Amino acid sequence: MSVRITSVDVHDVRFPTAAAGDGSDAINKGDYSATYVELGTDAGVVGAGFTFTNGRGNEITCAAVRALAHHVRGRTIEEIVAEPVTFWRSLSADVQLRWLGPEKGVIHMATGALVNAVWDLRAKLAGRPMWRFLAELPTEELVASIDFHHITDALTPDEASAILDKGRDGMADRVALLERDGFPSYTTSVGWLGYPDEKVRALTREAYAAGWRAMKMKVGGPPADDLRRARIIRAEIGPDALLMMDANQVWDVDEAITNMTALAEVDPYWIEEPTHADDILGHARIARAVTELTGGRCRVATGEVAANRVIFKQLLQAEAIGVMQIDACRVGGVNEVLSEIVMAAKFGVPICPHAGGVGLCEYVQHLAIFDFLRVGTSLDGRMVEYVDHLHEHFVDPVRTRDGRYLLPAAPGYSATMRPESIAEFRFPDGPAWR
Template sequence: MEKQNDETFKIVSLTSEDIRWPTSLQGDGSDAMHTDPDYSCVYVTLKLKNGTKGHGLTFTLGRGTEVVKSAVEAMKHLVIDRNCWEIFHNFGVFWRALTSESQLRWIGPEKGVTHLAVAAIINALWDLWARLEGKPVWQLLVDMEPEVLVSTIDFRYISDVITPEEAINLLKQNSATKTERQNDLLKNGYPAYTTQVGWMGYSDEKIKGLCKDYLLKAYTSFKLKVGRDFESDVRRCKIVRESIGWENQLMIDANQIWDVNQAIEWVIRLAEYKPLWIEEPTSPDDILGHAAISKALEPFNIGVATGEMCANRIMFKQFLQSGAMQFCQIDSARIGGINEILSVYLMAKKLNVKVCPHAGGVGLCEMVQHLQMWDYVSLSATKSGRMIEYVDQQHDQFEYPVEIKNACYMPPRHPGYSTELKQSAINEYKFPNGSWWVANAGTTKPVA
């Protein structure tokens, strides 16, 4: 109770920034649905009375970032003047208060813009907690007693699938061998796959060159964007297969472009290229549609991966229950931050579905590595069939960027959630008054 009564641990400020990188100029991040994304984020900084800061963010694609920023500002009153240790010791209760504010919840609840704002604030709180403990977030989670970790989760709406007691038991199952897996992680890292080779806006020659480059970097799993034009998909799948060989893994990603029957027909026609999964084949909200696609593709040994735009733990519960996903893709900047993501990992463990996180956008790789590393050490106890997406963009904008070695994420060593942006990045890309945007008249169109 001493820390909870210490005025120096009071949160005295919450600031939010709209920061955008003009990635649309090179076609980076482009897919069938999002043809011209500017990788962006709402960047939240919490400051304690003693001067300690915590940083968090949620990922966006340019226009609309200002709307998420407004939602963060609307929640500020729920955070300011709170003692951070009082929050951490009652984190599940605080999380529910943040997501269930009696008026704000009407424009959610627990979905869309308001939930993206929640994620930014919650991610900043976890960064702050880990910094105060002097640990990276993955280590903070690994070191927690199961009862403490489970206390951070709101089990409302999911207790029909998993209870706090079951969650605690799952975390205790492999606790005796945690040190062995932690040592393996520190030595060998965690497997990554790359999407950098396959953006929709890339030329055939660029795809070939990138496949060659990433093979030399020891990658064995490659993802390609599909869905705009079937003949183009065939050509590009063939290019990637010929470049990486049949001994390596190919995944394809439609980013929600198809209707259910269209998805089934299209993917079956691409089955000759042996994709491991089809990602987001239809609307991210269509649970029964994903289940139908999963059933239709099962004879072809093609799984369905989804989750990067899943709204909340309740939808994840239904995806997992119904057999609608064979690969669960949590996203570190969506749903309600770490607290809610932990519940998805626990449900996936109970229902025996592999978690292969989505990453690649601004800060997503930096954050999600912590979560998957915790899962390996403390929950799933295996890397088999699991991997983390990797995209080689914007890492140089962070104080503590990801470290990739032999196509593996190496465990972060610095305290926090790896979310602190360099001040130079903020100065250059803050929208609309950062130096890049001023110099380019606030547009992402090439300047002559």
């Protein structure tokens, strides 16, 4: 059966979240938004994908998707599956558009939205949730989906094959474990910079009561404020629960080391984005300092704005990270994320995907589950971020129980938005914006 992609529709969808202070951190404030892509097919099934943005500028990523759409429109799934890297490069290495990246920022996020929509379509056509669709793919097909260009000095196709073959062992047991317990998670809803102390305390207490034993706070404000808020959370959650910190890149390298020296008092589990996301050498220096400071109890985490597989490769090669925070739509979609997940396994670094925003929880749960089932094969140090925002706009929203993600069951990548939400929040003509 040949299925052809006959249309590519792009919607500029924005949710007015800025007013509530939700999602505010040291450098980002805005209305959580999505550049939402629908692929129509002659089979009637619709592939859905999106990239997340922060409000203004969503029209730029929409323009980028439109500029790339001709590589997708008219293609059959059979053609794409026959030569997956050729297809992927038609977007990521378009000879005219590559200049606008290369493989980074707006143009790469647009690539991700389209590529993810194709994978959503494939999983829907197969009648499987994305995690199961990926976990059951033959090793050759997974390896053939990865563009090894520029990463062969860290991971060869043969090494990837060996990891993915080995990942088949015991997979059924791991599925059963997740069906019983769900996937570990942590919450970022307690400590946004926009929240006053009492709100932080109340939310922490509430989250702890709901079963969360790992919580993340934002840092990067005045150091005394960061420490005060950290003490509040630590006092509420006791010594055994995990407290993570996220600086959203505001610190310089030496400043990060200084500030973590003070914050070490509250026993942080990781420091996320301690400095500029492009600074591999800086992260490596901070990682060495933090390891020494805490006897290895605290590690460096980053990845939510890591531009592509080449940045992740170097973070691993330089031993700059102890936690790898892949993102589903910052890079060029599932194909590129596959390369990152397999590299992490080779280097023995656990993956804790970035989520929140619009629909990121929906996306990344599949990736973390796939990693556990087929690649990393361990839950040690693995958690998916959880933020309780905007799930109601998705047809198949995430479900959690006692601080754990439950296995998604519907076919696809959980990326499909409710038509009513698209109509209501479409910018600038939806009723919410008029």
